[in-house]
Amino acid sequence: MSTEPAGLHQKLASLPANVQGALWMLVACVVFSAMGLGVKYVGEGMDSFQIGFIRALFGLIFVIPIILYRGVGQLKTNRMGLHITRSIFGITGMLSVMYTLTNMPLADSVALTFTRPLFVIVLAVIFLGEVVRWRRWMATIVGFGGVLLMVQASAEIGFATAVGLFGALMVGCVSVFLKKLSSSEAPTTIMFYFGLYGSLIAAVPAYFVWQTPSVEQVFLLGLTAAAGTCGNYCVIRAISVGETTAVMPYDYTRLIFSAIMAYFVFGEIPTMGMVAGACVIVASSLYIMRREAALKKKGAL
Numbered sequence: 001m002s003t004e005p006a007g008l009h010q011k012l013a014s015l016p017a018n019v020q021g022a023l024w025m026l027v028a029c030v031v032f033s034a035m036g037l038g039v040k041y042v043g044e045g046m047d048s049f050q051i052g053f054i055r056a057l058f059g060l061i062f063v064i065p066i067i068l069y070r071g072v073g074q075l076k077t078n079r080m081g082l083h084i085t086r087s088i089f090g091i092t093g094m095l096s097v098m099y100t101l102t103n104m105p106l107a108d109s110v111a112l113t114f115t116r117p118l119f120v121i122v123l124a125v126i127f128l129g130e131v132v133r134w135r136r137w138m139a140t141i142v143g144f145g146g147v148l149l150m151v152q153a154s155a156e157i158g159f160a161t162a163v164g165l166f167g168a169l170m171v172g173c174v175s176v177f178l179k180k181l182s183s184s185e186a187p188t189t190i191m192f193y194f195g196l197y198g199s200l201i202a203a204v205p206a207y208f209v210w211q212t213p214s215v216e217q218v219f220l221l222g223l224t225a226a227a228g229t230c231g232n233y234c235v236i237r238a239i240s241v242g243e244t245t246a247v248m249p250y251d252y253t254r255l256i257f258s259a260i261m262a263y264f265v266f267g268e269i270p271t272m273g274m275v276a277g278a279c280v281i282v283a284s285s286l287y288i289m290r291r292e293a294a295l296k297k298k299g300a301l
Helices: 003-013 017-042 048-070 080-103 106-113 116-127 134-153 155-181 187-209 215-241 244-266 272-298
Strands: none
Touching: 017 048, 017 080, 017 106, 017 215, 017 244, 048 080, 048 187, 048 215, 080 106, 080 155, 080 187, 106 155, 106 244, 106 272, 116 134, 116 155, 116 272, 134 272, 215 244, 244 272
């Protein structure tokens, strides 16, 4: 019996690198979909501000043992201002995503998160000075056209859609900050300061809507935090063993897994307009990803 895991590991290692990466990414997508499902389920009886605070607090709790194991010296930083700024944008994005998850069909809220590459294009031009040519601009415009399709399909959730887009914008900004922080800071350092400052910031709005959570709610939120950590690990593994351009498109299977889970748990059935809008967003994001990869190979960025 003890040889089974080793045999499975050997079989996995014998697969092509991109296949291994795809499998890791698929596992990540299942885990992230389950995490979204848990947040939505808890959100039926708890405000999204409170959920965001508890989620950030659990993230801090999970990273503290790693910090203690590796030594608190890694918390020394000369970029505290950037950590705080990143935390403000990050927790704002997280709270927005939590609101969208609890006020929209699960698959639709997940589709909105895929608009992040569209925002990153604009942010890269403004803050990183990158040159974006007309093909990627057109893909970006088409992608936002997909958002309009989704809004048109369900006007009654227009505000939640706006919050979801704002959250995607905030996460896009975080990508820019992480690119700057990762040049000098360890991942655990970045995670610790986000958990610390994010919890403090989220505690303010959570205070005004606070209701003592049940044991079940705390347990489920703890599971979602653990799922987030597990999912991030799987994504890192996927990118480390496979090519990013070959692996990342599998991230879009989160739409499929989320739709299936939401159907069986909440009875949610996406409308044709929502499906069409999501397909446009995914297609434009995939095109941008492929185009950026091609330009990097040519050294034309």
